[in-house]
Amino acid sequence: MRKPVLTIFYQFNPWSTTIGGIQTLINIFIKYAPPEFAVRLVGTANDKTQPILKWQSAEFAGKEISFLPLFSLKNDNVRSLIPTTVKYTAALLGQCFESDFMHFHRLEPTLAALNWQGEKTLFIHNDIHTQMQTVRDKKAILWRRFPAAYFAVESLLVPQFSQILSCNTDAVKHYKERYKSVSDRVAYIKNSYDNELFYPLNQEEKEVEKRELAQKLGLPDDTRFVLFAGRLHPQKDPTLLVRAIAALNDPCVHLLIAGDGELAAQVRTEIDTSGLTGRVTMLGAVPIAQLAQLHRICNVFVLSSAYEGLPLVVLEALASGTPVVTTECGETPKLLTSNSGIVCRQRTSECIADALRKVLQHPEDYPIESCVETAQPYAARTVVRDIYSEMLNRWEQRVTFAVKV
Missing domain, CATH: 3.40.50.2000 (Glycogen Phosphorylase B;)
Structure with missing residues (x-):
């Protein structure tokens, strides 16, 4: 039996020194992936030596993965005039990277995935309601200037997801109330830290x-x-x-x-x-x-x-x-x-x-x-192990059902 394939989508390069909880979480998902899974990452190149739009075998945290950079991005720690999410979404349009499992950490790139087949999961990393309502700095998130447009796009894209997972209980409540037709797919998920890296001294x-x-x-x-x-x-x-x-x-x-x-x-x-x-x-x-x-x-x-x-x-x-x-x-x-x-x-x-x-x-x-x-x-060893275990169970059930049919 072949391995189930997990494809992770995010605008970064795991071999660069990058800042952000999303990047850290993705790195943890790669590091703690069990051998039963084949893991792919659609990201960005950090220099011109990595071929664009080509799958390549690579090693990260001791794990063999498939990596495809959509475009070159020298420094993802600083925003450019055109938001990186916009560039990433545009580069995804017209492509097809569907697989057994697809993990998205931004909403906008999923516009390209509307017709892709497979189990799609959207990770929500902030309390989006509070994020959109904060009035001090409109530059903090571009969508804050156009909240009605954001929620219109969100309404279009949310139904495609098999799961919507958030580490914030207020965000879980918000999505359950706003999208009642998919409320059973919205759930709380624990964020996790790498317990092999973060430990105390006496x-x-x-x-x-x-x-x-x-x-x-x-x-x-x-x-x-x-x-x-x-x-x-x-x-x-x-x-x-x-x-x-x-x-x-x-x-x-x-x-x-x-x-x-x-x-x-x-x-x-x-x-x-x-x-x-x-x-x-x-x-x-x-x-x-x-x-x-x-x-x-x-x-x-x-x-x-x-x-x-x-x-x-x-x-x-x-x-x-x-x-x-x-x-x-x-x-x-x-x-x-x-x-x-x-x-x-x-x-x-x-x-x-x-x-x-x-x-x-x-x-x-x-x-x-x-x-x-x-x-x-x-701790990641426990949290991520349980998530992968649930994914594997769902995949085995789907394969068994397909064989029976």
Whole structure:
């Protein structure tokens, strides 16, 4: 019996240093794919050595996959004038990559797949209702300028999916209520972190490696580190975070920003204007192994986002034994416990600064063990294994039924 084929569609190259929870989740699905499946990825090329629109065998995370780049994209961390999703959708039109299972992480590319045969799954990564209603920055998502058009397109495309899965319970509720004819196909899915990469150190090891990082950056040995990791994008509102560090006003606290994006220059300006040049380090996009190390040694991880789903980076921080400070958005507030982090009830620099101060001054209230325990149910080895097991069962049932017919 042949292997069932899973084709994953997303506008990135897994061999590049790329920022984003979607990319991380796809990498996890590839890494933890069982041998019963053949996995294909339709993505983008990171240089001219990868032939465009041609299937090629490749290895990622120890797994053999088939990879087809639709076009060349040098840096997917920064948006261009024409959104990458538009380019990706346009490149898909007229193609046919149907297979037993198809995973989509953006709605727009599924326009090309309307007539494709196979089981299609749409992953929803944000609370789309909140995302569309947020009024501060219309550039954060292009569709926000045309909400009626977005929902018209969504209404056209949603019926084709066998499953609509979201890591955000509010998004699940929204889709069930808005699309009652397919409500039985909408379900909650746990986001997952790679438990082979993200794990804690003991307290002694953590202190040793934290001192080494401080010395490497030319900082005092007693420096306490606050970590942000993610795309420098209006959704994440990194300038608010810089203002929170200014409001914290603690010379022993140093902010590490691991990420890149269109707001990088604006963040640097905010750092200079706030007089924080010596108290913030912008690391740019960092490889996943280096990010895991930062998670293990920092005192606290922080998010200042306007909207979220369930950020993988939160799970990664907790799994590394690091408490989380977050704004009140997405699924994180429902996940955090009183001894694994703090939810800021107001999205202001003062409120975020107060929460950071509390965690930094009372680390004993947020022990490593409590953080790890909070993240444990989301470990990839368990979550992804169960998803693939359900997929295989459905495929075997379909094959058995086809044979009988």
